[in-house]
Amino acid sequence: MTLIHENVNRGRSQTGWLDSFHTFSFGGFRDPARMGIGALRVINEDRIIPGSGFAEHGHEDMDILTLVLSGKLRHRDTIGNETVIAPGKAQLMSAGTGIRHSEMNASDTEPAHFLQIWLIPETYGGAPTYQQAALSPEEEARDWSLLASGRDGEAPLRLLSDSRVLIAFPQAGMTTRLPIGEGRKTFVHIVEGLATIGGERISSGDGLQVGESRLPDIDWITDGKALLFDMK
Template sequence: MVLIHENMSRGRTQSGWLDAWHTFSFGGFRDPTRIGYAALRVINEDHVVPGAGFSEHGHSDMDILTMVLSGRLRHTDTLGNETEIAAGELQLMSAGSGIRHAEMNASDSEQAHVLQIWLIPDTTGGAPTYQQVDLPAAETTRTWFLLASGKEGEAPLKLLSDTRVSIATPLAGDTTALPVAGGRRLFLHLVEGIATVDGERLVAGDGLQVGEEEIGDLLWQTDGRALLFDMGARRTAA
Protein backbone atom coordinates (compact mmCIF):
# COMPACT_ATOMS: atom_id res chain seq x y z
CA MET A 1 0.00 0.00 0.00
CA VAL A 2 1.16 3.54 -0.79
CA LEU A 3 0.60 5.88 2.15
CA ILE A 4 1.32 9.60 2.45
CA HIS A 5 2.33 10.81 5.92
CA GLU A 6 1.27 14.46 5.70
CA ASN A 7 3.54 16.94 7.41
CA MET A 8 0.78 18.49 9.52
CA SER A 9 -0.37 15.08 10.77
CA ARG A 10 3.00 14.50 12.42
CA GLY A 11 3.28 14.52 16.17
CA ARG A 12 4.75 17.61 17.80
CA THR A 13 6.77 18.32 20.93
CA GLN A 14 7.15 21.93 22.06
CA SER A 15 9.14 23.07 25.07
CA GLY A 16 11.11 26.14 26.01
CA TRP A 17 14.10 25.06 23.93
CA LEU A 18 12.75 22.53 21.41
CA ASP A 19 10.15 22.48 18.65
CA ALA A 20 10.11 18.99 17.14
CA TRP A 21 7.94 17.22 14.56
CA HIS A 22 7.67 13.40 14.62
CA THR A 23 6.86 11.38 11.49
CA PHE A 24 6.50 8.23 13.64
CA SER A 25 5.41 7.68 17.25
CA PHE A 26 7.93 9.25 19.61
CA GLY A 27 7.86 10.56 23.17
CA GLY A 28 4.37 11.74 24.01
CA PHE A 29 3.12 11.20 20.45
CA ARG A 30 1.67 7.69 20.17
CA ASP A 31 -0.15 6.51 17.05
CA PRO A 32 -0.46 2.71 16.65
CA THR A 33 -0.62 3.14 12.85
CA ARG A 34 2.68 5.07 12.82
CA ILE A 35 5.11 3.05 14.90
CA GLY A 36 7.69 2.89 12.10
CA TYR A 37 8.22 1.22 8.75
CA ALA A 38 10.54 -1.71 8.10
CA ALA A 39 13.88 -0.75 9.73
CA LEU A 40 12.89 2.92 9.93
CA ARG A 41 11.79 3.80 13.46
CA VAL A 42 12.18 7.59 13.86
CA ILE A 43 12.28 10.69 11.69
CA ASN A 44 12.28 13.77 13.90
CA GLU A 45 12.63 17.30 12.58
CA ASP A 46 14.06 19.33 15.46
CA HIS A 47 14.44 23.09 15.93
CA VAL A 48 16.77 23.74 18.89
CA VAL A 49 17.21 27.20 20.39
CA PRO A 50 20.73 28.65 20.83
CA GLY A 51 22.80 27.19 23.63
CA ALA A 52 20.37 24.36 24.43
CA GLY A 53 19.96 20.76 23.29
CA PHE A 54 19.83 17.13 24.27
CA SER A 55 21.92 16.59 27.41
CA GLU A 56 23.73 13.32 28.00
CA HIS A 57 21.50 10.25 27.60
CA GLY A 58 21.89 6.64 26.53
CA HIS A 59 20.99 4.43 23.56
CA SER A 60 21.54 0.81 22.58
CA ASP A 61 20.84 -1.29 19.47
CA MET A 62 19.99 1.61 17.17
CA ASP A 63 21.65 3.34 14.20
CA ILE A 64 21.13 7.09 14.62
CA LEU A 65 21.66 9.44 11.69
CA THR A 66 21.88 13.18 12.36
CA MET A 67 21.64 15.63 9.46
CA VAL A 68 22.09 19.32 10.26
CA LEU A 69 20.00 21.45 7.89
CA SER A 70 21.08 24.79 9.37
CA GLY A 71 23.18 25.85 12.33
CA ARG A 72 25.61 23.65 14.25
CA LEU A 73 25.46 20.87 16.86
CA ARG A 74 28.14 20.02 19.40
CA HIS A 75 28.44 16.24 19.87
CA THR A 76 30.10 14.45 22.80
CA ASP A 77 29.92 10.75 23.67
CA THR A 78 31.36 8.08 25.94
CA LEU A 79 33.67 6.90 23.15
CA GLY A 80 35.56 10.14 23.66
CA ASN A 81 34.31 11.91 20.54
CA GLU A 82 34.01 15.70 20.85
CA THR A 83 33.06 17.33 17.55
CA GLU A 84 30.76 19.79 15.83
CA ILE A 85 28.29 18.86 13.10
CA ALA A 86 27.57 21.75 10.76
CA ALA A 87 25.00 22.24 8.03
CA GLY A 88 26.03 20.03 5.14
CA GLU A 89 27.39 17.25 7.35
CA LEU A 90 25.95 13.86 8.33
CA GLN A 91 26.65 11.86 11.46
CA LEU A 92 26.02 8.16 12.08
CA MET A 93 26.21 6.79 15.60
CA SER A 94 25.70 3.04 15.92
CA ALA A 95 24.79 2.55 19.56
CA GLY A 96 25.56 -1.19 19.70
CA SER A 97 25.62 -2.59 23.22
CA GLY A 98 25.32 0.92 24.65
CA ILE A 99 26.56 4.49 24.36
CA ARG A 100 25.83 7.78 26.07
CA HIS A 101 25.97 11.05 24.17
CA ALA A 102 24.85 14.68 24.11
CA GLU A 103 23.82 16.86 21.15
CA MET A 104 23.79 20.58 21.96
CA ASN A 105 23.29 23.65 19.79
CA ALA A 106 26.85 24.93 19.35
CA SER A 107 25.73 28.54 18.77
CA ASP A 108 24.71 31.16 21.31
CA SER A 109 22.76 33.12 18.70
CA GLU A 110 21.58 30.80 15.87
CA GLN A 111 18.85 28.15 15.98
CA ALA A 112 19.82 24.63 14.91
CA HIS A 113 17.53 22.82 12.45
CA VAL A 114 18.21 19.09 12.49
CA LEU A 115 16.86 15.77 11.20
CA GLN A 116 17.25 12.84 13.61
CA ILE A 117 16.71 9.42 12.02
CA TRP A 118 16.72 6.06 13.82
CA LEU A 119 17.15 2.71 12.06
CA ILE A 120 16.81 -0.67 13.77
CA PRO A 121 19.92 -2.85 13.19
CA ASP A 122 19.61 -6.44 12.02
CA THR A 123 21.68 -7.73 14.95
CA THR A 124 21.93 -6.56 18.54
CA GLY A 125 24.96 -5.83 20.67
CA GLY A 126 28.47 -5.18 19.45
CA ALA A 127 30.78 -2.25 20.05
CA PRO A 128 29.32 1.24 19.46
CA THR A 129 30.84 3.24 16.59
CA TYR A 130 30.83 6.83 15.34
CA GLN A 131 31.07 8.13 11.75
CA GLN A 132 30.80 11.63 10.27
CA VAL A 133 30.97 12.76 6.62
CA ASP A 134 30.32 15.79 4.44
CA LEU A 135 27.19 15.68 2.32
CA PRO A 136 27.91 15.80 -1.41
CA ALA A 137 27.53 19.12 -3.22
CA ALA A 138 23.97 19.78 -4.35
CA GLU A 139 24.97 20.00 -8.01
CA THR A 140 26.22 16.39 -7.89
CA THR A 141 22.97 15.04 -6.46
CA ARG A 142 20.33 16.00 -9.01
CA THR A 143 19.57 12.24 -8.95
CA TRP A 144 19.94 9.77 -6.07
CA PHE A 145 23.32 9.67 -4.31
CA LEU A 146 23.94 6.83 -1.84
CA LEU A 147 24.89 8.10 1.63
CA ALA A 148 24.66 5.01 3.83
CA SER A 149 24.35 1.29 3.28
CA GLY A 150 24.43 -1.99 5.14
CA LYS A 151 26.87 -3.34 2.55
CA GLU A 152 30.51 -2.77 3.38
CA GLY A 153 32.22 -0.24 1.10
CA GLU A 154 29.10 0.65 -0.90
CA ALA A 155 28.54 4.10 0.64
CA PRO A 156 30.36 6.65 2.80
CA LEU A 157 28.54 5.47 5.94
CA LYS A 158 28.14 1.83 7.04
CA LEU A 159 24.76 0.84 8.54
CA LEU A 160 23.96 -2.28 10.56
CA SER A 161 20.77 -3.14 8.65
CA ASP A 162 19.78 -4.11 5.12
CA THR A 163 19.08 -0.47 4.32
CA ARG A 164 20.27 2.04 1.73
CA VAL A 165 19.84 5.76 2.43
CA SER A 166 20.11 8.12 -0.56
CA ILE A 167 19.74 11.86 -1.10
CA ALA A 168 18.58 13.83 -4.15
CA THR A 169 18.67 17.60 -4.66
CA PRO A 170 16.66 18.21 -7.85
CA LEU A 171 15.79 21.49 -9.50
CA ALA A 172 12.32 22.70 -10.48
CA GLY A 173 11.17 20.77 -13.54
CA ASP A 174 13.32 17.72 -12.80
CA THR A 175 11.92 14.19 -12.72
CA THR A 176 13.21 11.80 -10.06
CA ALA A 177 12.56 8.09 -10.49
CA LEU A 178 11.79 5.90 -7.49
CA PRO A 179 13.31 2.41 -7.65
CA VAL A 180 11.07 -0.62 -8.13
CA ALA A 181 10.59 -2.05 -4.65
CA GLY A 182 11.10 -5.68 -5.75
CA GLY A 183 10.08 -7.18 -2.41
CA ARG A 184 11.68 -4.34 -0.45
CA ARG A 185 10.16 -1.36 1.35
CA LEU A 186 10.63 2.29 0.36
CA PHE A 187 10.12 5.45 2.38
CA LEU A 188 10.65 8.93 0.95
CA HIS A 189 11.03 11.95 3.23
CA LEU A 190 10.69 15.33 1.54
CA VAL A 191 13.18 17.68 3.21
CA GLU A 192 12.55 20.73 1.01
CA GLY A 193 10.40 21.71 -1.95
CA ILE A 194 7.17 20.64 -3.64
CA ALA A 195 6.70 17.61 -5.89
CA THR A 196 3.90 15.47 -7.29
CA VAL A 197 3.73 11.70 -7.69
CA ASP A 198 0.85 9.83 -9.33
CA GLY A 199 -1.23 13.01 -9.08
CA GLU A 200 -0.59 13.50 -5.35
CA ARG A 201 1.12 16.66 -4.08
CA LEU A 202 4.01 16.35 -1.62
CA VAL A 203 5.49 19.24 0.37
CA ALA A 204 8.39 19.58 2.80
CA GLY A 205 7.89 17.36 5.85
CA ASP A 206 5.69 14.84 4.02
CA GLY A 207 6.61 11.16 3.91
CA LEU A 208 5.73 8.66 1.18
CA GLN A 209 5.51 5.02 2.30
CA VAL A 210 5.64 2.39 -0.46
CA GLY A 211 5.17 -1.38 -0.16
CA GLU A 212 4.94 -3.85 -3.03
CA GLU A 213 3.36 -1.41 -5.48
CA GLU A 214 5.02 0.26 -8.42
CA ILE A 215 4.89 4.03 -8.24
CA GLY A 216 5.46 6.83 -10.70
CA ASP A 217 8.25 9.39 -10.84
CA LEU A 218 8.51 12.48 -8.66
CA LEU A 219 7.82 15.62 -10.69
CA TRP A 220 9.39 18.65 -9.02
CA GLN A 221 7.43 21.90 -8.99
CA THR A 222 10.23 23.71 -7.13
CA ASP A 223 13.86 23.07 -6.26
CA GLY A 224 13.91 20.41 -3.57
CA ARG A 225 15.73 17.88 -1.44
CA ALA A 226 14.62 14.37 -0.49
CA LEU A 227 15.86 11.34 1.41
CA LEU A 228 15.05 7.81 0.26
CA PHE A 229 15.15 4.75 2.54
CA ASP A 230 15.33 1.45 0.62
CA MET A 231 14.89 -1.34 3.17
CA GLY A 232 14.69 -5.09 3.45
CA ALA A 233 11.10 -6.22 3.83
CA ARG A 234 11.43 -8.58 6.78
CA ARG A 235 12.48 -6.06 9.42
CA THR A 236 9.59 -4.72 11.50
CA ALA A 237 9.97 -1.50 13.44
CA ALA A 238 9.23 -1.77 17.17
Protein backbone atom coordinates in the same frame (compact mmCIF):
# COMPACT_ATOMS: atom_id res chain seq x y z
CA MET B 1 -0.21 1.85 -3.46
CA THR B 2 1.56 4.87 -1.96
CA LEU B 3 0.52 6.08 1.47
CA ILE B 4 1.26 9.77 2.02
CA HIS B 5 2.18 10.57 5.62
CA GLU B 6 1.06 14.20 5.62
CA ASN B 7 3.26 16.64 7.50
CA VAL B 8 0.22 18.17 9.24
CA ASN B 9 -0.49 14.80 10.89
CA ARG B 10 2.96 14.40 12.39
CA GLY B 11 3.33 14.36 16.14
CA ARG B 12 4.80 17.41 17.79
CA SER B 13 6.72 18.00 21.03
CA GLN B 14 7.39 21.54 22.22
CA THR B 15 9.38 22.70 25.23
CA GLY B 16 11.06 26.01 25.96
CA TRP B 17 14.14 25.05 23.92
CA LEU B 18 12.95 22.35 21.48
CA ASP B 19 10.33 22.17 18.72
CA SER B 20 10.18 18.63 17.32
CA PHE B 21 7.98 17.00 14.65
CA HIS B 22 7.65 13.20 14.62
CA THR B 23 6.94 11.33 11.38
CA PHE B 24 6.50 8.10 13.38
CA SER B 25 5.23 7.43 16.90
CA PHE B 26 7.71 8.87 19.39
CA GLY B 27 7.58 10.03 23.00
CA GLY B 28 4.03 11.02 23.86
CA PHE B 29 2.85 10.74 20.22
CA ARG B 30 1.23 7.41 19.35
CA ASP B 31 -0.43 6.58 16.03
CA PRO B 32 -0.97 2.91 15.01
CA ALA B 33 -0.55 3.93 11.34
CA ARG B 34 2.83 5.52 12.09
CA MET B 35 4.93 2.88 13.84
CA GLY B 36 7.80 2.85 11.35
CA ILE B 37 8.50 0.72 8.30
CA GLY B 38 11.15 -1.96 7.93
CA ALA B 39 14.22 -0.95 9.92
CA LEU B 40 13.14 2.71 9.92
CA ARG B 41 11.72 3.62 13.32
CA VAL B 42 12.16 7.38 13.84
CA ILE B 43 12.32 10.53 11.71
CA ASN B 44 12.31 13.58 13.96
CA GLU B 45 12.64 17.11 12.59
CA ASP B 46 14.09 19.18 15.43
CA ARG B 47 14.70 22.86 16.00
CA ILE B 48 16.78 23.94 18.99
CA ILE B 49 17.13 27.49 20.29
CA PRO B 50 20.61 29.05 20.60
CA GLY B 51 22.75 27.84 23.49
CA SER B 52 20.59 24.81 24.30
CA GLY B 53 20.15 21.21 23.21
CA PHE B 54 20.02 17.57 24.27
CA ALA B 55 22.13 17.08 27.40
CA GLU B 56 24.03 13.82 27.84
CA HIS B 57 21.73 10.78 27.59
CA GLY B 58 22.06 7.15 26.60
CA HIS B 59 21.07 4.77 23.78
CA GLU B 60 21.47 1.05 23.12
CA ASP B 61 21.10 -1.10 19.98
CA MET B 62 20.11 1.60 17.49
CA ASP B 63 21.67 3.26 14.44
CA ILE B 64 21.15 7.02 14.85
CA LEU B 65 21.69 9.18 11.78
CA THR B 66 21.78 12.99 12.11
CA LEU B 67 21.65 15.52 9.25
CA VAL B 68 21.93 19.23 10.02
CA LEU B 69 19.77 21.42 7.76
CA SER B 70 20.79 24.82 9.15
CA GLY B 71 22.87 26.04 12.06
CA LYS B 72 25.41 23.81 13.82
CA LEU B 73 25.36 21.00 16.39
CA ARG B 74 28.12 20.21 18.88
CA HIS B 75 28.38 16.45 19.42
CA ARG B 76 30.09 14.82 22.41
CA ASP B 77 29.98 11.15 23.37
CA THR B 78 31.41 8.68 25.87
CA ILE B 79 33.68 6.95 23.34
CA GLY B 80 35.79 10.07 22.92
CA ASN B 81 34.26 11.95 20.00
CA GLU B 82 33.76 15.72 20.09
CA THR B 83 32.90 17.55 16.88
CA VAL B 84 30.70 20.24 15.33
CA ILE B 85 28.27 19.14 12.60
CA ALA B 86 27.14 21.70 10.02
CA PRO B 87 25.00 21.49 6.87
CA GLY B 88 26.64 19.27 4.27
CA LYS B 89 27.73 16.74 6.90
CA ALA B 90 26.05 13.66 8.36
CA GLN B 91 26.86 11.66 11.47
CA LEU B 92 25.96 8.07 12.33
CA MET B 93 26.17 6.51 15.77
CA SER B 94 25.71 2.77 16.20
CA ALA B 95 24.86 2.56 19.89
CA GLY B 96 25.64 -1.15 20.35
CA THR B 97 25.88 -2.17 24.00
CA GLY B 98 25.49 1.44 25.05
CA ILE B 99 26.66 4.97 24.35
CA ARG B 100 25.95 8.30 25.99
CA HIS B 101 26.06 11.52 24.00
CA SER B 102 24.93 15.14 23.88
CA GLU B 103 23.79 17.16 20.87
CA MET B 104 23.90 20.89 21.66
CA ASN B 105 23.34 23.94 19.50
CA ALA B 106 26.88 25.14 18.81
CA SER B 107 25.74 28.77 18.48
CA ASP B 108 24.63 31.25 21.13
CA THR B 109 22.82 33.36 18.52
CA GLU B 110 21.46 31.10 15.74
CA PRO B 111 18.91 28.25 15.98
CA ALA B 112 19.81 24.73 14.84
CA HIS B 113 17.51 22.74 12.53
CA PHE B 114 18.21 19.06 11.88
CA LEU B 115 16.82 15.58 11.26
CA GLN B 116 17.45 12.69 13.62
CA ILE B 117 16.72 9.27 12.16
CA TRP B 118 16.74 5.90 13.95
CA LEU B 119 17.14 2.55 12.19
CA ILE B 120 16.94 -0.77 14.02
CA PRO B 121 20.05 -2.97 13.60
CA GLU B 122 19.73 -6.62 12.63
CA THR B 123 21.96 -7.83 15.48
CA TYR B 124 22.19 -6.44 18.98
CA GLY B 125 25.25 -5.79 21.09
CA GLY B 126 28.77 -4.99 19.95
CA ALA B 127 30.94 -1.99 20.67
CA PRO B 128 29.41 1.42 19.96
CA THR B 129 30.84 3.28 16.96
CA TYR B 130 30.77 6.80 15.52
CA GLN B 131 31.04 7.82 11.86
CA GLN B 132 30.91 11.15 10.03
CA ALA B 133 30.77 11.89 6.30
CA ALA B 134 30.22 14.75 3.87
CA LEU B 135 27.11 14.75 1.69
CA SER B 136 27.61 14.73 -2.06
CA PRO B 137 27.68 18.27 -3.51
CA GLU B 138 24.15 19.28 -4.49
CA GLU B 139 25.06 19.87 -8.14
CA GLU B 140 26.39 16.28 -8.33
CA ALA B 141 23.41 14.68 -6.57
CA ARG B 142 20.30 15.97 -8.33
CA ASP B 143 19.28 12.31 -8.56
CA TRP B 144 19.71 9.78 -5.75
CA SER B 145 23.15 9.61 -4.10
CA LEU B 146 23.99 6.85 -1.62
CA LEU B 147 24.69 8.11 1.89
CA ALA B 148 24.51 5.02 4.13
CA SER B 149 24.32 1.28 3.53
CA GLY B 150 24.48 -2.04 5.35
CA ARG B 151 27.01 -3.32 2.82
CA ASP B 152 30.71 -2.81 3.53
CA GLY B 153 32.32 -0.14 1.37
CA GLU B 154 29.16 0.70 -0.61
CA ALA B 155 28.46 4.09 1.00
CA PRO B 156 30.22 6.72 3.13
CA LEU B 157 28.36 5.53 6.25
CA ARG B 158 27.95 1.89 7.35
CA LEU B 159 24.59 0.73 8.78
CA LEU B 160 23.99 -2.43 10.81
CA SER B 161 20.93 -3.53 8.82
CA ASP B 162 20.16 -4.52 5.23
CA SER B 163 19.16 -0.94 4.47
CA ARG B 164 20.27 1.95 2.29
CA VAL B 165 19.74 5.69 2.76
CA LEU B 166 19.91 7.88 -0.36
CA ILE B 167 19.65 11.65 -0.74
CA ALA B 168 18.70 13.81 -3.72
CA PHE B 169 18.76 17.58 -4.39
CA PRO B 170 16.41 18.00 -7.40
CA GLN B 171 15.80 21.35 -9.06
CA ALA B 172 12.46 22.86 -10.07
CA GLY B 173 11.11 21.16 -13.19
CA MET B 174 13.05 17.93 -12.65
CA THR B 175 11.49 14.47 -12.37
CA THR B 176 12.75 11.99 -9.77
CA ARG B 177 12.17 8.27 -10.26
CA LEU B 178 11.76 6.05 -7.18
CA PRO B 179 14.13 3.06 -7.41
CA ILE B 180 11.94 0.28 -5.98
CA GLY B 181 13.56 -3.12 -5.37
CA GLU B 182 11.58 -6.36 -5.58
CA GLY B 183 10.67 -7.54 -2.09
CA ARG B 184 12.03 -4.35 -0.49
CA LYS B 185 10.34 -1.71 1.66
CA THR B 186 10.67 1.94 0.63
CA PHE B 187 9.99 5.21 2.41
CA VAL B 188 10.66 8.71 1.04
CA HIS B 189 10.92 11.77 3.28
CA ILE B 190 10.51 15.18 1.63
CA VAL B 191 13.04 17.35 3.45
CA GLU B 192 12.47 20.54 1.46
CA GLY B 193 10.45 21.68 -1.53
CA LEU B 194 7.12 21.27 -3.26
CA ALA B 195 6.32 18.48 -5.75
CA THR B 196 3.60 16.18 -7.05
CA ILE B 197 3.30 12.39 -7.27
CA GLY B 198 0.40 10.74 -9.06
CA GLY B 199 -1.46 14.05 -9.11
CA GLU B 200 -1.10 14.54 -5.34
CA ARG B 201 0.81 17.55 -4.05
CA ILE B 202 3.56 16.84 -1.51
CA SER B 203 5.75 19.24 0.43
CA SER B 204 8.36 19.57 3.17
CA GLY B 205 7.78 17.12 6.02
CA ASP B 206 5.59 14.73 4.01
CA GLY B 207 6.50 11.06 3.78
CA LEU B 208 5.75 8.48 1.08
CA GLN B 209 5.29 4.88 2.22
CA VAL B 210 5.73 2.91 -0.98
CA GLY B 211 3.96 -0.40 -1.52
CA GLU B 212 4.21 -1.06 -5.26
CA SER B 213 6.98 -2.17 -7.58
CA ARG B 214 6.04 0.51 -10.13
CA LEU B 215 5.08 4.03 -9.12
CA PRO B 216 4.54 7.49 -10.56
CA ASP B 217 7.61 9.70 -10.57
CA ILE B 218 8.02 12.75 -8.35
CA ASP B 219 7.68 15.97 -10.36
CA TRP B 220 9.30 18.94 -8.64
CA ILE B 221 7.58 22.33 -8.64
CA THR B 222 10.41 23.97 -6.66
CA ASP B 223 13.98 23.06 -5.82
CA GLY B 224 13.93 20.32 -3.22
CA LYS B 225 15.71 17.83 -1.02
CA ALA B 226 14.56 14.26 -0.31
CA LEU B 227 15.71 11.13 1.51
CA LEU B 228 14.93 7.60 0.34
CA PHE B 229 15.08 4.59 2.66
CA ASP B 230 15.41 1.20 0.93
CA MET B 231 15.03 -1.68 3.39
CA LYS B 232 14.69 -5.43 3.60
